[in-house]
Amino acid sequence: YCRVSSKSQELEGHGLESQETRCREYARAKGYFVEATFPDTITGGGDFMKRPGMVALLSFLDAQPDDQFVVVFDDLKRFARDTRFHFDLRDAFRRRKASIECLNFKFDDTPEGEFIETIMAAQGALERKQNGRQVAQKMKARMQNGYWIHDAPVGxxxxxxxxxxxxxxxxxxxxxxxxxxxxxxxxxxxxxxxxxxxxxxxxxxxxxxxxxxxxxxxxxxxxxxxxxxxxxxxxxxxxxxxxxxxxxxxxxxxxxxxxxxxxxxxxxxMRKDIGSDFALRGFICCSACDAPLRSS
The missing domain is CATH 3.90.1750.20 (Putative Large Serine Recombinase; Chain B, Domain 2)
Incomplete structure (x- = not known):
């Protein structure tokens, strides 16, 4: 599973491609056969069921309930950047009997391992919220300097x-x-x-x-x-x-x-029969009888 937060990261940073390359190298070193790749271009915060790639991954697992799969992530932050949904997603994989492995973090179901995982998940959520705050502050500052930051209006x-x-x-x-x-x-x-x-x-x-x-x-x-x-x-x-x-x-x-x-x-x-030929229809009256002048 690979994820980047924005379209610009997907197009300019080659983030999805590099993540997939690292995950494939990891799988090859572990002797795993790669069945499929599931990419996402969406923020890591919020409900993971709103991520098309994650939904496709879970559906793939649901379609093969008798097989045991290993889901590989490049980084724990690619998994989820919301503490609550991090563990909801962990449960979703557990119910499907799928193991999850991360290149820079070892999942451990011991009490100590769960504690460390909670801290790491909370840190990811904190970084996401801090980044959001910084972006909002920079956007406001640019607006205060006289620059429009939203979609360009027509024209x-x-x-x-x-x-x-x-x-x-x-x-x-x-x-x-x-x-x-x-x-x-x-x-x-x-x-x-x-x-x-x-x-x-x-x-x-x-x-x-x-x-x-x-x-x-x-x-x-x-x-x-x-x-x-x-x-x-x-x-x-x-x-x-x-x-x-x-x-x-x-x-x-x-x-x-x-x-x-x-x-x-x-x-x-305006009447539909008023065109460039009769632009003053209804605006000029006869000086003798005050009747509006017509085209004739």
Whole structure:
């Protein structure tokens, strides 16, 4: 069984490959025949039944209840980094009559061995929680320095800049599309958020969900997102309207106008028969009778 905590470790660090190599060398030295390898790319904390590779391993053992297997781990931290689930997993293997062996730790069912194992499991859990705390602190500090750290919003992408790390930059043509959509709503060109959605949908390559749709919530999120003004806000980290290092798509005045329009009375959706040829339909009246001018 091999496990790394993140996709980047899998792709960049060759962690799974090196773990498997060491485990295979260990098995060969012990005279074991390797039946299968079960890799995982997931954190070691939490329920082990949420790890696809571990579930596959346990299912493999369940399918062959009369055979006795040895499960080999590269490191005790690959087993579990949560004290409770460490011993739950130990019990799961014990019920299946499977032995477990680790390259850098000897499992011992004596009272002394269980005590040492408990300390080692608790140490792994402590390190995981400390690492999580450090990551959260670093993320907050970077946000406080004016850098966005979450997924890039529509219209932006991340670009690595020397001395500054990953920085949000325009992602064309989507940046221009988002800008036109927001400014169009602010100016009244689009009378409702539905019309903004229809505008976005007119571009086949505009980002959609896995079903190929642009949900109305996506439009609302775009209209409510301060990051397009060049500022950063985060309830998680207690950051409110901090000037960011990225270039804005819209002005603060445009953003404020959008919020004013959203808070005002709802408008009827634009008629479908209003196009670029008759853009002023309904806005101009006859000077003699006050009737709205028609296309004819």
């Amino acid at each position: 932006y992408r991340y670009q690595t800049v020397s001395g500054r790390g990953k920085l949000l930059v325009y992602n064309e043509p989507f940046a221009s599309i988002v800008k036109e959509g927001i400014e169009g709503y602010a100016s009244g060109r689009f009378q409702s958020q539905v019309e903004v959605k229809r505008f976005f949908e007119s571009f086949p390559d505009f980002p959609r969900n896995k079903h190929g749709e642009i949900k109305q919530q996506r439009v609302t999120d775009i209209l409510n997102q301060p990051i397009y003004t060049g500022h950063i806000c985060s309830k998680t980290y207690g950051i409110d309207w901090l000037k960011g290092h990225h270039e804005p798509l819209i002005s603060l005045a445009t953003f404020d106008k959008v919020q004013e329009r959203k808070a005002g009375n709802a408008k009827l959706p």
